[in-house]
Amino acid sequence: MDQGDRSVTGDIAGYMRELGRAAREAARALARADTATKDRALRAMAAEIRARAAELQEANRADLEQARKNGQDAALVDRLTLDTPAIEQMAEGLEQVAALDDPVGRITGLRRRPTGIEVGRMRVPIGVIGIIYESRPNVTADAAGLCLKAGNACILRGGSEALHSNQAIAACVRAGLRTAGLPEAAVQVVATAERAAVGALITMNAYVDIIVPRGGKELIERLARESRIPMIKHLEGVCHVYIDEAADPEMAVRIADNAKTQRYGTCNTMETLLVAEAMAPKVLPEIGAIFANKGVEMRADEASRRLLPGAKAATEDDYYTEWLAPVVSIRVVKGLDEAMAHIARYGSQHTDAIVTSDRSRAERFLREVDSSSVMVNASTRFADGFEYGLGAEIGISTDKLHARGPVGLEGLTTQKYVVLGHGEVRR
Helix, strand or coil: CCHHHCCCCCCHHHHHHHHHHHHHHHHHHHHHCCHHHHHHHHHHHHHHHHHCHHHHHHHHHHHHHHHHHCCCCHHHHHHHCCCHHHHHHHHHHHHHHHHCCCCCCCEEEEEECCCCCEEEEEEEECCEEEEEECCCCHHHHHHHHHHHHCCCEEEEECCHHHHHHHHHHHHHHHHHHHHCCCCHHHEEECCCCCHHHHHHHCCCCCCCCEEEEECCHHHHHHHHHHCCCCECCCCCCCEEEEECCCCCHHHHHHHHHHHHHCCCCCCCCEEEEEEECCCHHHHHHHHHHHHHHCCCEEEECHHHHCCCCCCEECCCHHHHCCCCCCEEEEEEECCHHHHHHHHHHHCCCCEEEEECCCHHHHHHHHHHCCCCEEEECCCHHHCCCCCCCCCCCCEEECCCCCCCEEECCHHHEEEEEEEECCCCCCC
16 A cells, blocks of 8 residues: 555554554565665655656645744744755755665674684664654655665654645655665655654654654653653754863854854854953954844853943853854853853753864863764854765764764664674583
8 A cells, every 4th residue: 555545544543553563564674675775766766856846846835825824934934945946955865865875784893702703793774763853844855865775664754834745755755665666664754743643653662763853842852751762862952162262363253153153043053152261352352243243142241241242141041042043142251161161051962162272172172071062173063964974964962872963874773793603602
């Protein structure tokens, strides 16, 4: 049966179990698939997306019309829109994943033991991945491509606001899987907007191995409370740039500007700027002028406000806040130790950077700041799977088990021990 033709009755739990059983069976087939077959499926999906561009835009218009009727804000409508460049970007993204090295089956660390056996570790698929996301229909293609290349089946549950768009993209994905002779159940998109489907998905530990949430804090907090399945997630991106007293002032200004204003609504955007008191008079006035010119509201402590006449007084809560907007928190600190103490207290273990020419301070920052990405003399905006050379990412994890930081193909696999023997027996 075509996965897209399944009718969703009132028995949401039963429907989700059916998806789960089909995904588990498909995962076994994908684990056997070679790289050439997976890449053929990915390229076929890209071709289908291009060929059905008009159908995708027609489905997207229905979602956009409903979003406007519901009074959704302009930012959500923008994320929801599938225009011609966005459709081409989805297709190109699938082709880029096809061009990436396949991690599955790679054996590393092989070493011979005194007994004669050789012991190593092999990269293998996780199995079935459930992905829950909001607004952006392009995630349907991105997630399908990454999961497939890593040898995993996936169950995708997009937001209700993108239901028509996601189903149209799913049809392209299924066609690509058929072309390559892979089971269509390797990628299933939940065909209902009922919230009960999410509740079922995150408790189906018999069928689903990992949950990946992509969305706002409220969604991820709910899933973290209710899920019975391990998750790859980050809750917030309260990212810091610390300008050390040994920083190059010109570099510091450039990095602070880029980390905040290159894009406001991303999880790796700087939300708090920390400046050593010896450096503050050299950089804060210029940084403040740039922020003011770009319409960035500054929330600052008393020492910073003496150098930033237009800044508002910061509250304690401001330093905990992920603004995702043209707002920035600023604080002058005594030096490196106070900066790291601030990050430990207020940060979210996502991405933090130091600007300094002092190698020993840079090394301390790298060792002691407990975040998934820690940077020296670079903008936090680089914390991204593509920029890290992963090709693409399914999301960013601030957890410490399995995957941490941007999660690409390798993060969607796990490892098992393999032993190569020559007839050895244990004595």
